[in-house]
Amino acid sequence: METRQHEMKTGLSFYLRRVQFNPGDTTKNNTPVICFHGSGAGSHYPAWAPLIEGIPNHTSVLFYERRSLDKQNPTEAVQDLITLLDELRLQPPFILVPHSYGGTIAREFLQHHPDQVAGMVLVETGQETPTTYNELQYRRQILGEKPLSVIHANSLHRMPQNSNMDLATKKMQQKFTAEDERLKKAQLRLSSNNRYVRLEECGHHVVQQRPDVVLNEIKWVMHNMKTVDGDVQEYKVLLPDLGSREYNPG
Template sequence: MLATEREHLVPIGESFLYTKLYGERTYNPTVIMDAGYGDYSKAWDTIIPEISKSTQVLVYDRAGLGKSTKINNPRTSLHMVGELKELLAKLDIKPPYILVGHSFGGVNIRIFAEHFPEEVAGMVLVDSTPEDYRERFLPTMSEEFQSAYNQQFIHEGNYDEFIESLNQIKDCTRKLEIPVMVLAAGKKAHYSKESQELWNAMQRELVDISTNGELVMAENSAHYIQNDAPDVVIRAIKRLLGGL
């Protein structure tokens, strides 16, 4: 255990959310990391030690995952963002924040930035799910892939709630004026050459959510860039920390 690691169970409604704080708050913003669908705080273990040398880092388990207890709120991004906002207040972690979201976690942090733009200093989207994934990308995959994809929604909310979260992103019309690093996996499992090219194009489009966006391709990485190419994620976060 790192000397500066602190664990908390924070009451949010009828739930308790498990959090870990690493490092110490400096002049840099706190880095907040949000994992993918059905995933939890351990998804970030590969990059936390390096990032926490520069600033305070918060990871947490969303309700019903990891060491957090369940909650009665719908499992859509808007509700999750509200729970995170309350969590930050109870931990007295003040803005500005750098938000890092992997996969579905990228949906959550985009909605956070839409609703609380004055609190966000920058974002890193780690192979984040685009809002038009179901309509535009999923039909290009095999029936076996689509079936397996649709059947995964048992760990954290259901498929309808996941789609509702993607629809909530479509309602986000604010052009962000913060640095946004879009990290795209260039070697996705089970993707054909055409599917990979489409994924790359959709990730490139995410750059346009900000006036200051940039795409970084992790050419040899699958979906978990933080595991396959942790240096890519670390460099992106440090660039934001160094550029603020």
């Protein structure tokens, strides 16, 4: 199954792997996955390709390359995405998989279109969401019982840790780590059906460094999605012990 790059007349670039289904075919999961990259210039698809290639072939995948950050805010990015989804005729609900700053756009989409979201995998997100609706989404538990996985890596991984480090620097790092964990875990309040994945030996760029972990969480979301009738959708995969909501992959 090939993922191809496309570009709209507006200059918006995206990669799409589309899967066509026969009407009434309920034997396979056909919920599209939308991936949102973090900040930075240039194409981000090469870094995501190994992950996207691992997503089951019977699933459509849209990798959304938004416009440059200095020309677009999250609201504009979501407006572009809605236009794109309409033109592509990709039908909701969607599984949202954002990394880093991409979480801001995914949360903006969730704020205005919660009924179009089937589940989420938040990869190293949480610091950038506007306060205007951050707490509101938590209080409302906006995802309800829809599956949510929060992946928290170690942003200070590979940073120098030695006995010569001054006390002020150590305290600053400890404070950063504690606040980062608080923000990551707060996102679990978006849904009552959640998982928290801690990656101590991985830096911020989880998609590149541990695509296997992200893929596993996408499959977990697929495994736990509910149908329109409220039944759990059948999707059998090999997963870590689902009895624990928090685990540390090897």
